[in-house]
Amino acid sequence: MSEILSDSWRYCVGTGRLNLALRADYLESLAMMQKDIGFRYVRGHGLLSDDMGVYRQSVVDSKAHVRYSFTYVDQVFDRFLELGIRPFVELGFMPTALASGPETVFWWKGNITPPRDWGEWAALVSAVVRHLVDRYGIEEVRTWPIEVWNEPNLPQFWKNADQKAYFRLYETSARAVKDVDAQLQVGGPSLSPGADEWWEPFAEFVARRDVPVDFVSRHAYASGPAQHVPFGTYQTLASPQSLLDQFAAPRKYLASTALASLPVHITEFNSSYRPDNAIHDTAYQAAYLAPVLVGGADLVDSYSYWTFCDVFEEENVPTSVFHGGFGLLTHRQIPKPAYHLYTFMARMGSQVLARGDDHLVCEDDNGRVTVLAWQPVGGTDAPDAEDRHSVKLSVPMSGPRAFVRRERVNEHDGNAFAAWRELGRPRSPDTKTFDLLRDCARPVASHQSLSIVDGMVALDLVLARHEVTFVEVLPVHTEEHAGLDDRRLLGVSDDRLVARW
Template structure:
């Protein structure tokens, strides 16, 4: 197989929305008060283009937004939230507000999920919850101005179909959504609210019942059968029908299309199956069709969590195959959604407590010590694409920048020997090491015409040993813990990728052929090398 990048600078194009860089995830609000979290967010936003960030725990007890006084009064304190949101906005990033979890003084049940004890619970008093939401949103309007807050999104809860995250029924979530959405709209009708923020897609609609807190079981004897099943988003159709029947607002639809098995009892537990490599674009096409046929066809679609797997201890997240999967899935999903938010930008993340080592398989694009992973480069490459789509073919895409006319192309070698999404690798690296060994080199052909005579074209390659922190770490002898000198060395090593500088001929043509190893990603830009890309 040959992967081909072929285009003329004058070829017609169509608008290309960078849905991959609209939003990125993070763990919880309290973590956002830390210096490393804030530094890494600034780096990710500046280098990968992220414009919004979403996180759990806005109303968790460690943010001190709500507590009940000795006399039974409801007291509010926005100092910690103000500190966090001020710093987000100063960094040029807006909040994609997840309204949850429940403050302890309003929670029916407590400490249902995560090391930090989130209260995944319906409120004991819906009226008190509505008051909390309304006071919080009014505070933001007063502090930042209504025009600014109108640019935000308000998502009701997180994965309410999973019992650790919501210890209630589907009907109770629908009641919570309606109460919350109306409380937001009472502040200003132009504020954008949506849901249901449910976890995962499941085989057909038979699992879309009233309570989906148990691991779904289907009679599947071969992995191939998993790819043949029809997968549907959990609760979304029922949610849209419910909102339409009651006249509730839905400005956007959200869910979490992890390319894994079915909704699990909790992240990382239950049966693990890996779906086809095309699971993400297939799921997004299904969701697009559902929304288009609903009573809310104009609703935006925001997939507010997504990664190769939903485990914060999957060593694939530290390796090259995860980056290649990110590029492949996003390129193949062009035109289907308004955002697909990677979970997460940082390993400053404590759902399961602190990671036991620098490279523990955390979700982050950047590890705890500020060292870039291959997925960081994947999003940097995607961000470098232009705003016009010129060519899209298997394994490659060519774009143009409207303002300058410059071409940018992206190619990836996701080996056909892996017909599935990259599989989970836990507790060790054995699975991802076997995944890396799959496949053989392919030929990459680059043929560009219509360039300015002598134009400089840079070919940047993400491959084993290039933009690859783990290889550099192993060359150091795999130290654990990392010394300050180790961290400085690995930050620099992880930022370096192989580059070649080519020039167009006097007729504005450029032809180049090279071998492309399995799992590699190539960025071709009509511009000079811009230097190191190093997280702070």
């Protein structure tokens, strides 16, 4: 029985803080992404931060009155569902009026302190979840994972990285969720890379106190310390295998615990953890991520790319259309090479025929065969990639001939970042330049007719530097057209009837 291609690579995708989903550019990017790729869930920070306006306090005659407001939450989640994507709910950050301290993270100041009143925090979580159930229905909301906080092992995201306080936050939140409905999904601890020492204490705590846990979550990044330049960052990069090793870590560290059999969600991953590292805009990024997308399904239940678009403001408002943002799309919907990697994956066949270090081959029930191939790259310490990389494959096909179509993305083709540099790096392109950049972002396509020999089609793919390529092979069913003779066309001879690749 053939292996079915997992779609865990598009189970979830990341986003900037949820308030950004009120913007037109954001929604246009999300609609485009859903049309071309079709993610199932979207996860972002800031559901409970002040700019979403959920926890409101009004002081009248020295008495504080609290109201929960869902004006913005409803707009955001309604639009998500209209676009065919569900929220992967993250509980955070702390509303200022409920916070125990002034410490914040990011330009938009998400509060990272524990609640000043744990009972009020539990009531807030319960109110949010009950509202979602009332608005969208219990059967729907039961499909939404609810994650408690973000990277509490880092002092930037949780005051003092206080493990004991986070465990209390997790327990309080998980019980509040389950008090609404026992079948709702809740999990954590949403650890950053380098925090695997948290797994055993977390597993021991929830087991000892019988705290609900339906899934565990972790993040994965492969970059070294930031080397800052004005409005940008450079970093060293480990190999793509390092991301896969991080994917495997939760099951490794939880193997002997009560949490061993739980689903594992990588709720953020990327090459760099910085939103201003130009590696995200390059063809190298696509080649780097290709083996991660293909191999990640063997290790975890989902792995969420961080993020789908550059409408993102952790380090303030971006100063240039290309600025090294996390997104698969720039502002104003210019696809980056990594976006094309995802669209190629979305077009792969449903059944796996072959996998290798530089390729994935699939087929559909109708005989269509698809190939994703890439030039392997290895990070900072690896030798520089060659100018060419050869992938030779033989794929099954019925009939005498096959139609073969290929799309390429590399350092030149399908690469708007390269075109932008050639244009002089305009920070704020005009409308015509945006159109030009989108046009240059299209993968370069070619096609040809190949002979089928003994039920196989030989593919000799020569990839350019840092290329990711998509190939579609279709059986040809020739139809008769009485009187048709292409040799009578001016400029067409017998040896040109078959297009060259």
